[in-house]
Amino acid sequence: MKRDVSARIVLNVSEPADLVFAIAVARQYESVDERFEASVGGEPVPHHELSDAHGTRLHRLQAGAGELVVEYQASVDDAAPVPDAGETELLVYSRPSRYAESDSLLPTAAAEFGGITQPSDLLAAVSSWVGTELAYVSGSSLVTDGAVRTLLARQGVCRDYSHLCIALLRSLGVPARLAAVYAPGLSPMDFHAVAEAWVDGRWCAVDATTLAPRSTLVRIATGRDAADTAFLNIVSGRAELVDISVSAVADSLPYDDVTQLVSIT
Known part of the structure; x- marks a missing residue:
């Protein structure tokens, strides 16, 4: 099943802030066509990716004062279920x-x-x-x-x-x-x-x-x-959420029988 997802987050950064976003799709999706971009006043803001203790992909950035716009999009196909837990x-x-x-x-x-x-x-x-x-x-x-x-x-x-x-x-x-x-x-x-x-x-x-x-x-x-x-953690500084928009589209929407066991793939 092909799915296209995106998110756009706008923050008013009132004082320089250390921000961590969790909006990228998980690593279980092997074929991912994606883009993560951040900017303040139209100028790109550098970011780097890391993983937390649970394997979540995080994007961390340092934003100066102004309107911060973060945009993410990805296209994914079915992936293997998460590996066995220890x-x-x-x-x-x-x-x-x-x-x-x-x-x-x-x-x-x-x-x-x-x-x-x-x-x-x-x-x-x-x-x-x-x-x-x-x-x-x-x-x-x-x-x-x-x-x-x-x-x-x-x-x-x-x-x-x-x-x-x-x-x-x-x-x-x-x-x-x-x-x-x-x-x-x-x-x-x-x-x-x-x-x-x-x-x-x-x-x-x-x-x-x-x-x-x-x-x-x-x-x-x-x-x-x-x-x-959480999709956003403010480590330091001050930022206020101004707007958020999320999109998720699949090529089909099957019936969901709650009595059946279903894994996220």
Whole structure:
């Protein structure tokens, strides 16, 4: 499946800033036709690429004061699933984290899903339960909200849905993590977040929002939760988001059966 993705981010840099962007597609896509450009006042801003502890591609740059425009685009085809996870990696994604407080949600997970033994049934049950319990309301959550607060509020956006799925799965002994993605079919278009669970020797996508077919997703960043996968981190200096536009188009939008195990490729 061919997919074309792009992002354009405009920042008002009020004092020189050290910025890190996570908007490039992951390295699992072998054939990538891409472009990353940054400029202030029309003048190019140098940048360099690095990888974080979870393998996410990052672009870091030093921007002077002014209007910073960052543009990215890429075309990708299907790629191989992410390689097998090692024991240490699975342990990292089994522990409670900042936004996925699995220890606090253990009683809820046990009460709702304790009798489900089949992995595919468990993922479908968690996804459906979260999708039923929460209302998708744009702007309803704070950037500091974790899974517990999301469940109490009974509303949120994609990252909140994902954090709750991750916390519940970890509570049940299933390693789970967050993936930031480009999502063809998403409306309104934006960056998207889904959970991933380690089942039957592979990472399987769990999207309780059901807003885009999982088979069309293009991985950007991977991590324990949103703390590891933000599209922008301001290391120092000051910058304010002025505008953001995201595009993701696939040559087909297949039906997504939530009872089936699907990996992000």
